[in-house]
Amino acid sequence: MDTVWVFGDQLNVQIGALATVRPGFTRVLMIESASKLTAAPWHVQRAHILITSMRRFASEATALGFEVDYRQAATFAEGLADHRAEFRPSRIVATEPNSHRARSLALNEGVVLVRSNQFLCHYDDFATWARSRKHLRLEDFYRRQRVRLDYLMDNDGPEGGRWNFDEENRQPPPRRGPYPWPSALTEPLDALDHDVIASLPPNCTGSPPTGLWATSRAAALRRLDHFIDHALPLFGPHEDAMTTDHFHLAHSMLSPYLNNGLLLAREVADRAEAAYRAGAVPLASAEGFIRQLIGWREYVWGLYWLEGPSYASMNELAATRPLPLAFTGAAETRMACVKACLDGIEERAWLHHIQRLMVLGNLSLLAGIHPQEVTSWMWERFVDGAEWVMVPNVIGMSLYADGGRMATKPYAAGGAYLSKMSTYCKSCSFDHRKRVGEDACPLTTLYWDFILRHADRFEGNHRMVRQVRAAERLSDRSAVQLRATAVLALLDEGRL
Numbered sequence: 001m002d003t004v005w006v007f008g009d010q011l012n013v014q015i016g017a018l019a020t021v022r023p024g025f026t027r028v029l030m031i032e033s034a035s036k037l038t039a040a041p042w043h044v045q046r047a048h049i050l051i052t053s054m055r056r057f058a059s060e061a062t063a064l065g066f067e068v069d070y071r072q073a074a075t076f077a078e079g080l081a082d083h084r085a086e087f088r089p090s091r092i093v094a095t096e097p098n099s100h101r102a103r104s105l106a107l108n109e110g111v112v113l114v115r116s117n118q119f120l121c122h123y124d125d126f127a128t129w130a131r132s133r134k135h136l137r138l139e140d141f142y143r144r145q146r147v148r149l150d151y152l153m154d155n156d157g158p159e160g161g162r163w164n165f166d167e168e169n170r171q172p173p174p175r176r177g178p179y180p181w182p183s184a185l186t187e188p189l190d191a192l193d194h195d196v197i198a199s200l201p202p203n204c205t206g207s208p209p210t211g212l213w214a215t216s217r218a219a220a221l222r223r224l225d226h227f228i229d230h231a232l233p234l235f236g237p238h239e240d241a242m243t244t245d246h247f248h249l250a251h252s253m254l255s256p257y258l259n260n261g262l263l264l265a266r267e268v269a270d271r272a273e274a275a276y277r278a279g280a281v282p283l284a285s286a287e288g289f290i291r292q293l294i295g296w297r298e299y300v301w302g303l304y305w306l307e308g309p310s311y312a313s314m315n316e317l318a319a320t321r322p323l324p325l326a327f328t329g330a331a332e333t334r335m336a337c338v339k340a341c342l343d344g345i346e347e348r349a350w351l352h353h354i355q356r357l358m359v360l361g362n363l364s365l366l367a368g369i370h371p372q373e374v375t376s377w378m379w380e381r382f383v384d385g386a387e388w389v390m391v392p393n394v395i396g397m398s399l400y401a402d403g404g405r406m407a408t409k410p411y412a413a414g415g416a417y418l419s420k421m422s423t424y425c426k427s428c429s430f431d432h433r434k435r436v437g438e439d440a441c442p443l444t445t446l447y448w449d450f451i452l453r454h455a456d457r458f459e460g461n462h463r464m465v466r467q468v469r470a471a472e473r474l475s476d477r478s479a480v481q482l483r484a485t486a487v488l489a490l491l492d493e494g495r496l
């Protein structure tokens, strides 16, 4: 009998190898690797969702008639060897894994790989598309995906005559409440949840699970219903806004389930389009969401495979500063924006995109934090952390550590951006308008210093040259650079 080895991020009977076999004729293997679980100080909610979702999936596969060998082993290789020794399968088959490391492991262990259908654009097809282009641009890829997959199309053109509604989707938070966004769906924890939580390694970090994150397909589908009915109609306009009073706005919070297989991108995008066609959701909202899902998500996936394993270690800006002590909980921060984001990670292991990019990523970029330290830290802390999505987003989009292969210019911003797009600055002891002085916003100071530090490089970038000229014209340029040195020292000492 063949065995299908199901990885913890392929938890769906419609994915790859499992989709092609029938219960009764195939055994399913799942391995919990102790070395993986103890390898890093995972956020407890991240470790919980991983293990609990795997165990529930094993029960569901059993209920469907599959014989499931669920193993707890020291390593994946050991689990595989034990399975082979006990069951002597004719072949071990797996869906193409979702990371370079897992793919190498499977191939080295003689596992037969079946083409994955977990993403809407297979990485081989992405590579073929990429090779046909002079420059890679998300917008081109996205339009191709819209046409190819037939989302929001009106004959040959885009529904509503426009491919994107980005301009409408950059609004700051509303001036005052009550905010229109729904509450997140939570469900009580059960005995399995409590068992798993009790068994997690002691070096896990963060607040324990509260029932916010789903760990079964049925519960993930309930999160999807909740999003489509209550948040999708509001998705878009305030996509980039950040407030202290509402943590997710109209964001879907579906990334963990898309990443571990409990939900499939196709079914989520279908639901968004159907809601628009039924008149329940404005076009700008449906388009904004579908763009993230069939555009950004798939683009990042394709880039991860296109760039290969060495991409993760790129450090083009030669950033060497260690992680701020506040990131690891060894110090408190006085920056309200950073504190709000670190509190969000502690509480629920999740932040929305702009908090990741324009607060924590931005500070790391401006301060020159080592890219691989940032990647590892975010990977450990986010409930949706996965190498394929973390690496391009951190190395490419956020830290410009790939020298501009993914983003045409660095996502760098001073306090003025934070003040416009968030409510954080209202309660901050720093002044976002100031770039020098003890109460100057560290982001504002570091922004100008960053541009000056890398002026030679950015001068050659037509999207950055204006900022370089503005930085060079600053009347208090020396004072800014002096203050930046002090700010970086405070950051290193955990006193910022």
Ligand SMILES: Cc1cc2nc3c(=O)[nH]c(=O)nc-3n(C[C@H](O)[C@H](O)[C@H](O)COP(=O)(O)OP(=O)(O)OC[C@H]3O[C@@H](n4cnc5c(N)ncnc54)[C@H](O)[C@@H]3O)c2cc1C
Binding pocket: 250, 251, 252, 253, 254, 255, 256, 258, 259, 289, 292, 293, 296, 297, 298, 300, 351, 352, 353, 354, 356, 357, 361, 378, 379, 382, 384, 385, 386, 389, 390, 393, 394, 397, 398
């Ligand atoms: C520094 C940094 C680190 C990130 N780390 C991760 C990570 O570990 N795991 C992860 O899934 N996403 C990551 N992202 C991308 C994005 O921030 C999250 O996917 C998103 O915030 C998840 O929340 P959501 O489901 O509510 O997204 P929504 O705003 O509701 O968007 C819908 C879906 O679109 C997809 N999506 C949107 N933007 C991106 C993007 N840039 N890359 C890939 N997919 C995207 C996600 O699947 C998301 O669920 C990171 C972004 C940055 C800047």
